[in-house]
Amino acid sequence: MNDTINLISNHRSIRKFKNKKLTTEQIHTIIGASKQASTSSYVMAYTVIGITDETVKAKLKEVSGQEYVAENGHFFVFCADLNRIYQQASAIEQEEMQESIESTEQFLVSTVDTALVAQNTVIAAESMGLGTCFIGSLRNNIKRVNDILELPEHVVPLFGMAVGYPDENPDKKPRLPIEVVYHENKYNKDHQSQQELIDSFNEELKMYYQTRANNARTDTWSEQMVRKYKKAIRMDVTTFIKNKKLNKR
Structure with missing residues (x-):
């Protein structure tokens, strides 16, 4: 296998980081590589928000409930963003665009675009010797995250990502065959x-x-999935997204 395959194949989530911040150059290098991800029809329907204000980090940690939202080298929030496209149009053109912008199709486009950029972020960061962890728990209170980040209409915070210098070396978790x-x-x-x-x-x-070295337990994937989907969570997300004038049609 080549170096790229080895890098991707050895991914593991890092949840404990050294107290060392990423430099502006490192951040720009990562995002510079990330934005080369494939994008549907060249729309680039995403925005990445880097969190450098410790007060903002603390608020996001309260939503997530995870310490590593605040304790990392840098924290990113990945947003599906159709606002940028909407703002390119005149008021009359915006009325003509509204049905498309608010459609499920375009919401899927923006979500996929954002996920592709995020995965590129992981690969870029790990190639630099850094560790990463996706943070879906920002959706525990998606409206509060929206308000903290002052997001306009047609922009939705999908997930966060903690990046930094690893202070742990967890075992690689198995994947489905x-x-x-x-x-x-x-x-x-x-x-x-x-x-x-x-x-x-x-x-x-x-x-x-x-x-495994930490948090040993007896469990299976099937048992986890049944437990997870027996309990509906974050049901407010549907209404929130529609209120942001996305995924309405």
Whole structure:
């Protein structure tokens, strides 16, 4: 395997960072690489907000409940952003654009664009010897995050990312087998064969949890997923996004 494949294949989330800030040059290098991600029709429907104000970091940590939102080398918030495009138009053109801007299709475009940029951010940062961790828990109170960051209409905070110098070396967490996530020509609806692969993966993950250096426990992927989806969370996100005039049609 080449260096890029090795880098991607050895990803692990870092949740403990050394007390050392990223330099402006490092941040610009990371974002410079990130924005070269593929983008639908060249719309580049995202904005990345770097958080340098410790007071703002503390507020975001309160929403997330995770210490590493505040304790890291740099914190990014990734936003789906159709406002920038909307502002390119005259008032009359904006009326003509409204149906498209507010559609589910364009919300998906902006979300995918943002995710692609974020993954590029991970790869760029890790190639520089830094660690990263996605922070979806900013959506625990998405309206408050919106207000803290003073986001305009047509902009939604999707997730954060902590980046910094690792102060831990966690074990690499197993992933589902290739045959489960990659199908050829059509969706594989052979539940039995798929479940056999997942059962084997569950045993591998159970062993990982029991033997890892920190937070050992007995658990499987299937058990986690059933627990997770039996309890609906962040149900306010739907109304919030529609109030931001996105995903309405």
